[in-house]
Amino acid sequence: MENLVIQTEKLSEWVNEVIKKNKVFAPVKETDFSNFKIIDDYSEIDFTYLLPRVPAKKILFKQTETLFLFTPGSKGSVQTKEISDEKLVVFSLRTCDAKTFSILDPVFLGDYADPFYKSRRERSILIGLSCNKPNVNCFCTSFGDSPASSDYVDILLTDLDGKHLVEVVTERGKKFIDNYKKFFTSASKEDLDSKKKVEEQAIKGITRTMKLEGIPEKLDKMFEHPIWYENAMKCIGCGTCTFVCPTCHCFDMQDESTLREGARVRVWDYCMNPEYTHHASGHNPRPARMNRVRNRIFHKFNYYPINDNIVGCTGCGRCIDYCSVNIDVIDIINKIGEAES
Amino acid sequence: MVDKELLVKTAKKIVSREDVKYVVGYKQGTYGFVISPSFAYTPEDVDNFIYNPLCKKNLTVYPILEEKLPLRREEEEDKRKIGIVVKGCDSRALVQIIQEKGLTREDLVIIGIPCKGVIDLKKIEKRFPNQTEAVNVVETDNAEYILNISGAVQHIPKEELLSEVCKSCEYPNPTIYDFLIGEKIEVGEVPEYSGLKNLDETPLEDRWAYWEKHFQNCIRCYACREACPLCYCKTCMADMLEPQWIRRSVNLSENTAWNIMRAFHLAGRCISCGECESVCPVNIPLMELNKKLEKDVKEMFKYNAGLDTKEKTLFGTFNTEEPEEFIM
Numbered sequence: 001m002e003n004l005v006i007q008t009e010k011l012s013e014w015v016n017e018v019i020k021k022n023k024v025f026a027p028v029k030e031t032d033f034s035n036f037k038i039i040d041d042y043s044e045i046d047f048t049y050l051l052p053r054v055p056a057k058k059i060l061f062k063q064t065e066t067l068f069l070f071t072p073g074s075k076g077s078v079q080t081k082e083i084s085d086e087k088l089v090v091f092s093l094r095t096c097d098a099k100t101f102s103i104l105d106p107v108f109l110g111d112y113a114d115p116f117y118k119s120r121r122e123r124s125i126l127i128g129l130s131c132n133k134p135n136v137n138c139f140c141t142s143f144g145d146s147p148a149s150s151d152y153v154d155i156l157l158t159d160l161d162g163k164h165l166v167e168v169v170t171e172r173g174k175k176f177i178d179n180y181k182k183f184f185t186s187a188s189k190e191d192l193d194s195k196k197k198v199e200e201q202a203i204k205g206i207t208r209t210m211k212l213e214g215i216p217e218k219l220d221k222m223f224e225h226p227i228w229y230e231n232a233m234k235c236i237g238c239g240t241c242t243f244v245c246p247t248c249h250c251f252d253m254q255d256e257s258t259l260r261e262g263a264r265v266r267v268w269d270y271c272m273n274p275e276y277t278h279h280a281s282g283h284n285p286r287p288a289r290m291n292r293v294r295n296r297i298f299h300k301f302n303y304y305p306i307n308d309n310i311v312g313c314t315g316c317g318r319c320i321d322y323c324s325v326n327i328d329v330i331d332i333i334n335k336i337g338e339a340e341s
Numbered sequence: 342m343v344d345k346e347l348l349v350k351t352a353k354k355i356v357s358r359e360d361v362k363y364v365v366g367y368k369q370g371t372y373g374f375v376i377s378p379s380f381a382y383t384p385e386d387v388d389n390f391i392y393n394p395l396c397k398k399n400l401t402v403y404p405i406l407e408e409k410l411p412l413r414r415e416e417e418e419d420k421r422k423i424g425i426v427v428k429g430c431d432s433r434a435l436v437q438i439i440q441e442k443g444l445t446r447e448d449l450v451i452i453g454i455p456c457k458g459v460i461d462l463k464k465i466e467k468r469f470p471n472q473t474e475a476v477n478v479v480e481t482d483n484a485e486y487i488l489n490i491s492g493a494v495q496h497i498p499k500e501e502l503l504s505e506v507c508k509s510c511e512y513p514n515p516t517i518y519d520f521l522i523g524e525k526i527e528v529g530e531v532p533e534y535s536g537l538k539n540l541d542e543t544p545l546e547d548r549w550a551y552w553e554k555h556f557q558n559c560i561r562c563y564a565c566r567e568a569c570p571l572c573y574c575k576t577c578m579a580d581m582l583e584p585q586w587i588r589r590s591v592n593l594s595e596n597t598a599w600n601i602m603r604a605f606h607l608a609g610r611c612i613s614c615g616e617c618e619s620v621c622p623v624n625i626p627l628m629e630l631n632k633k634l635e636k637d638v639k640e641m642f643k644y645n646a647g648l649d650t651k652e653k654t655l656f657g658t659f660n661t662e663e664p665e666e667f668i669m
Contacts, residue, residue, distance in 0.1 A: 030558055031624055053623060054560060063560065064590045136373060136471045207473045208372070234378040236402060239562035240622045256588045267589045270562070275580055288408050324398065324568055324620035326370040326377035 001174055003187035004166040006157075011164060012042035014183040018089055022125075025059050026091040027052040036090070045092065050135050051316060055246035056097040059090055060120045061104060063243075065266040067116075067253070072262050083115060088124035096140050096316035098128050098152035100246040106308040107249055125176050128153035132198055134205040137317025139330060141203055142210040145315065148199035158195045165195050210330045211337045212301075212311065219302040221341040223294070231332060232290035234325040239270035241319035241327070247300070247312050250276070271295055297332060342479060343392045343454055343523055348426070351520045353384040355424040355450050364424030364450075365403050367396040373472035374465050378403070381424075392426070392522075394480050397459040397504065399614040400425055401434040401570040404444055423449055428456035430506075432515035433612035433647025434570035439517075440647075440654050441610075443573055446517075453518025455526045458499070458507030460486070462619065465502050506615035506628055509534040516648050536629040537636065552597070558623040559596040561589075565603060565617035565627055571610050578602065604630040609638045609655030612647045 006014060018024055019040065027034040029046035033053045039045060069079040101121065108117035130148035131138070140147060150156040154173030158165040165187055168174050177184070242248040252269035255262055269276055272293075277286045286292050304312035313329065320328050348366070356364045368379035368389040376395045381387045404423045412418060427435065432453055438444045457480060466472070469490060479487045484499040513526045539551050563579065566572040578586045579599055587602070588595045603617075604627070611631045618627045638644050641664050644655045 031555065033624060035558065035623075053558075064592060134471075136473055205471070207471075230380075233380045233403075236406060236564075236567040238564035238567035238620070239560075240564045240620070243560045243562045244622055252589065254589045256585075256590060265590050267591060268560075273563075287410055320372075322622040324564065324616075326375050328371040331371040 001170070002168040002177075003192060004168065004177070004184035005160075005187045005191055006164050006166055006184050008159070008163055010183050014180055015042040015045075015091065017180060017183075018091075022087040022089045024089045024091055025056075039091075047092070050131060050133065050138075051094060051097070051318065053318075054244060055100060055316065055318065056090055056093055057100045057104065057246050057249070059088070060101065060117055060124065061108065061249060062116075063268045065116055067264045067266055070255075070257070070262045070264070072257050072259065083119045085119075085123065088120060089127060090124060091127045092129040092157075093126055093153060094129065094131055094316070095145050095147055095149045095152065096138075096314040097246050098126055099140075099145065099314040101126070102152055103247045103304075103308075103310055103312055103314070104249055106310075125155070125172065126153040128156040130156065130158040130195070130198060131202050132159060134202055135317060135321070137208060137320040137330070138206050138315065139208050139210050139317060140315035141206050142212060142330075143311060143313070143315055146199060147202040147206070148195065158198055160191060160194045160198065163191075165191050208317075208330050210315070210333050212333065213337070215333055215337060216302050216305040216311075218336060218341055219298060222336060222339070223298075225336075225339065225341070227332065227335055227339065228290050228294040228297075231327050232288070232293040235272065235289050235293050235327055236325060237272050237274070237289055237292070238324075239268075239272055240322050240324075241296070242270040242272060243268060244318040244322050246314050246316055246318070252276075271299075293327070297329070300329075301333060345390075345392060348392055348452065348454075348522050349387050349390050351452055351522065352381060352387045352390055352424065352426070355452070355520075356381050356387060357384055358422075358450075360421050361424050361450060362419060362421040364426070364452075365400050366390040366426040366452075367392060367398070367400075369475050372475070374460075374462060374469075374476055374478070390426075392454060393478050394458070394460045394486060395462070395465075395478055396428075397462065397615075397619060399428075399431045399434060399568070399570055399616045401427060401431045401438070402568060402616070404448060405438065405570070405573045406567075422447070424452065425449060426452045426454065427515055427518070428454050428459070429510065429513040429515055430456075430612050430614040431570075432517050433512060434614065435647075436517050436650050437571060437610055437612060437647040437654070438573070439650045440652060440657075446650060451515070451518045451520070453515030453521045455514045455521070455523050456507075456510075457513065457526060458503050458510065460502045461504040463624070464504075468497070468502070504615055504619070505536065506534070506613050506618075506632075508532065509632075510613070511645075512648075517650060534628075534632040534636075536626060537633055539626070539629055540633040553593060555623075555625045556596045556600055557593045559591070559600060559625060560623060561591050561596065561599060562622060564620040564622060565625075568616045568620040569607070570614075570616070571607060571612070572603070578606075600625065600627070600630070603627075604634060607631060608634040609642070609644055610646050611635055 024039050025036045026039050026045045028037040028044050034046040034049040035052050035054055068081050071077050108114040150167050150169045154170045156167040168177050250269045251266050253266050255264050278284050300312035352364045355361055364381045366379050367376050370377040374395055486497045488495045511531050587598050615628050
């Protein structure tokens with residue numbers, strides 16, 4: 001739509017200007033990693049880590065969401081939860097985290113729109129930042145994406161050493177950037193060429209590949225394959241892979257109350273937990289770890305592509321990075337590709 | 342260095358036995374420094390077994406983790422034994438579980454490995470990022486690790502990569518085993534665990550701020566619980582709904598409740614393998630809590646967990662000499 005340039009030393013001024021009128025989320029250094037947090041000043045942003053530990057899904061789809069409040073008892077009442085109209089900016093999103101929302105949209109904006117997600121989605125500006133040095137388990141390129149892709153953001157920044165290229169991608173991004181015109185100049189052809197070089201370099205840094213061709217269809221015939229048992233034997237059943245996944249979106253709803261007040265909350269749930277499918281009758285349709293490990297892979301690489309025409313994985317590699325027993329989704333999918341069905 | 346041939350030979354012998362279901366050991370992972378648990382059902386499966394200083398995972402979580410599905414009519418329960426590779430700390434977990442009657446000695450065939458300490462994966466990955474190819478690590482006799490990374494041989498002082506818990510390990514030798522691979526290690530003077538200052542020494546406000554900072558990052562994935570061989574309650578208090586001891590809401594208050602209750606439930610039971618801390622995706626220093634409780638238990642009750650299957654558990658014993666100043 002429009003290509004601009006901002007001098008890197010002006011970046012802080014611009015972001016601080018944005019903070020005045022918006023709630024800005026950006027990666028902030030925690031103990032020895034970074035996480036998305038609301039920032040009050042540009043200096044809080046941590047650019048040293050490629051990916052924040054918990055993905056950006058937590059900004060639009062919160063881990064704990066209060067749906068409404070209530071007063072328990074015979075004279076009880078329900079108080080609806082006001083939805084804020086604050087403007088949100090997610091700053092420094094990587095391709096894999098930005099793509100999250102195209103995958104979550106069919107869920108939360110599909111047949112029944114979730115008012116909380118919908119509202120946040122509508123009032124947020126996604127500002128991406130191209131990766132210049134991918135991690136060991138990055139594989140966004142396996143999905144035809146690029147570490148410097150502008151496909152899923154409103155505005156994309158690329159560090160060109162001394163200045164940042166600012167690609168304004170959407171109408172919403174254009175309206176937003178027009179408020180801050182004084183910080184930007186037009187981009188030259190050289191700037192766009194430099195971005196290409198940064199992008200090529202980053203793509204070279206991605207060493208692992210997931211071979212996806214024909215996988216969704218092949219999985220249909222592999223429901224009983226031994227690979228599920230192999231991986232399930234070592235799975236310890238924790239929620240790490242699902243909680244650090246940018247696309248896992250299952251939730252549980254609970255009433256949390258005292259004698260005087262209560263709230264219905266929605267919290268992230270994880271399909272690796274036996275309780276996840278435990279029916280009130282006592283029956284559990286996914287009784288064994290094998291059923292659960294298989295379901296996670298099927299959901300992303302079979303159900304999702306078949307139902308919504310998009311693979312439910314963005315290639316961020318977090319589930320591989322933080323699995324303590326080396327359940328490696330790239331390895332599983334590639335083995336499925338090679339296996340006889 | 343552990344004799345791999347002897348390990349493989351022993352595991353093959355065990356897995357060939359009719360009364361053994363499988364042997365669980367270690368194999369090379371799918372990238373870089375990562376090691377994977379390996380389940381061997383046949384002697385051929387054992388061929389991929391390895392052992393090196395990267396084999397940190399405590400495998401004793403597996404015998405209890407195995408799910409026993411309801412039996413079909415006329416189907417009989419598979420009561421065969423499980424073979425398992427253990428280091429010093431891991432073996433103590435088995436002893437503790439046997440004391441608590443979670444497993445019986447007859448359930449297991451134990452391959453013990455005297456352990457000189459294992460590498461902290463987070464430290465080595467930070468030192469050598471973006472390592473796709475598998476890397477073998479060898480420990481020398483003069484406290485060095487030798488790594489061959491993309492053709493370049495690296496000598497790294499052991500101290501720099503060693504897991505923190507291993508630095509204060511008192512029991513490198515398995516306390517229970519059927520087969521021992523290698524010579525027992527002599528234990529000299531063991532330095533006290535260095536992470537206790539955040540619970541013992543610093544002023545209350547600083548201590549609280551330190552733990553608040555960590556607990557607010559907790560995402561309640563319960564990896565600490567699932568990875569712990571001694572967290573094996575059939576229903577965890579964190580999963581109970583009536584009464585709901587800990588709410589599902591993820592916030593500082595509930596996260597603190599979870600992390601503190603987890604630590605207390607391991608008082609006198611934790612065997613310091615450090616598994617909870619190494620699996621935590623948000624790097625909460627859980628071993629600092631565990632070590633503080635271990636120290637208190639040691640000082641007050643002269644008790645060390647997981648040494649002898651004949652011994653009773655700390656909470657299974659009582660004597661009149663015990664301090665009781667904390668009882669109101």
